[in-house]
Amino acid sequence: MAQDYYSTLGLPKSASADDIKRAYRRLAHEHHPDKHKGNEQKFKEVSEAYQVLSDPEKRKQYDQFGTTFDQARRGGGGFAGGFDFSDFTRGFGNTGGFEFEDAFDMFSDIFGGSTRTQARRERGVDLEMELNIDFKDAVFGKELEISLDKKDTCLNCKGSGAEPGSKISTCPRCHGQGQIRISRSTIFGQMSQVSACDECEGSGKVPERVCSKCQGQGIMRRTKKLKVKIPAGIDDGQRIRIAGEGEAGYKGSGFGDLYLRIKVKPHPNFVREGDNILSEIPISFYQAALGAIAEIETVDGKVELKIPAGTQSAKIFRLKSKGVPHLRSSGRGDHLVTVRVVTPTKLSKKEKELFKKLAEESGKNVDASNWFW
Ligand SMILES: [Zn+2]
Ligand SMILES: [Zn+2]
Numbered sequence: 001m002a003q004d005y006y007s008t009l010g011l012p013k014s015a016s017a018d019d020i021k022r023a024y025r026r027l028a029h030e031h032h033p034d035k036h037k038g039n040e041q042k043f044k045e046v047s048e049a050y051q052v053l054s055d056p057e058k059r060k061q062y063d064q065f066g067t068t069f070d071q072a073r074r075g076g077g078g079f080a081g082g083f084d085f086s087d088f089t090r091g092f093g094n095t096g097g098f099e100f101e102d103a104f105d106m107f108s109d110i111f112g113g114s115t116r117t118q119a120r121r122e123r124g125v126d127l128e129m130e131l132n133i134d135f136k137d138a139v140f141g142k143e144l145e146i147s148l149d150k151k152d153t154c155l156n157c158k159g160s161g162a163e164p165g166s167k168i169s170t171c172p173r174c175h176g177q178g179q180i181r182i183s184r185s186t187i188f189g190q191m192s193q194v195s196a197c198d199e200c201e202g203s204g205k206v207p208e209r210v211c212s213k214c215q216g217q218g219i220m221r222r223t224k225k226l227k228v229k230i231p232a233g234i235d236d237g238q239r240i241r242i243a244g245e246g247e248a249g250y251k252g253s254g255f256g257d258l259y260l261r262i263k264v265k266p267h268p269n270f271v272r273e274g275d276n277i278l279s280e281i282p283i284s285f286y287q288a289a290l291g292a293i294a295e296i297e298t299v300d301g302k303v304e305l306k307i308p309a310g311t312q313s314a315k316i317f318r319l320k321s322k323g324v325p326h327l328r329s330s331g332r333g334d335h336l337v338t339v340r341v342v343t344p345t346k347l348s349k350k351e352k353e354l355f356k357k358l359a360e361e362s363g364k365n366v367d368a369s370n371w372f373w
Contacts, residue, residue: 005049005062013063017054024050034191123254124151124219124247128239131260133230135267139277139299139324141232147225148258151247154214159252161216162207169208171200178204201251218251228260233275233327236264269297275324275333280340283307288341298322298335305337313341 196202210216246256291309323333
């Protein structure tokens with residue numbers, strides 16, 4: 001049965017990040033199992049509640065669904081000790097791994113130094129790479145194949161670090177317990193901390209021969225080809241997170257994430273402004289005066305635009321919903337066309353005559369001698 005994280009921390013749903021941190025620190029301190037009046041069960045609950053509520057993404061998920069994928073998958077399982085990291089390696093969508101090291105941060109001071117042997121078992125590092133895409137691919141989205149060179153799971157040992165076929169024996173250091181207890185004297189009295197065995201990294205088992213390809217690390221550098229979906233409406237400078245496609249962690253302890261920083265190639269005719277697309281259309285003097293049908297290039301192809309008679313230069317026409325689709329929602333921006341009236345520069349003799357006549361007709365006093373020279 002999943003606990004209510006807010007009531008565990010004694011907080012309302014509207015609690016701020018600071019409230020959560022404060023409540024956690026107070027309660028974790030109060031219930032710490034190695035303290036005289038500690039309560040291990042309470043401590044676990046408080047730590048679990050904090051893990052979720054302190055992470056904005058997990059908190060959002062919890063507020064929305066009343067659970068997190070971590071929680072659902074784990075079935076409300078334990079905290080320190082007997083904690084199997086391999087449960088949290090992959091396939092969590094956006095939640096990533098369960099980072100339970102935080103819970104020890106405040107205690108590492110008390111214990112006078114870091115005893116966090118789990119550090120080696122952290123998931124692999126996140127990667128970031130720049131991805132250049134075409135203007136129209138940013139507008140409409142596209143599936144692209146990328147290849148990246150990264151630390152991936154060792155193919156020989158499949159990440160276990162043990163040579164295939166090698167005998168697995170009980171860890172001599174922890175006798176298969178996977179954890180060791182360290183006791184210290186502190187200002188709070190005798191305290192002890194259970195931490196993962198550094199020999200077997202908490203598994204309780206060690207292989208007789210380590211993997212010859214990765215020297216027991218469980219990781220191997222290689223090139224991976226990956227299909228990625230660029231969402232319609234993405235803009236220059238935005239990042240796409242691909243969960244679990246970062247580097248492999250030590251001995252199968254989970255993958256980091258991959259971030260793709262989007263770089264959109266400029267388009268010769270279009271400029272993007274938010275979800276609107278801007279372009280210019282040159283029209284002649286005559287078209288501006290008499291009106292015309294202009295052909296406008298949009299991302300959807302050519303469309304016709306009626307230029308009314310008497311259109312001034314710099315007038316902007318709006319082509320509704322011909323812009324960029326809104327990222328991860330419905331609807332589209334507009335295409336805004338700015339009309340630029342082009343004054344003729346090279347006139348034939350006949351055209352000059354006609355312009356003069358036009359000028360006379362409109363009653364304008366023109367000095368014909370230095371007009372259009
Ligand atoms: Zn290997
Ligand atoms: Zn061990």
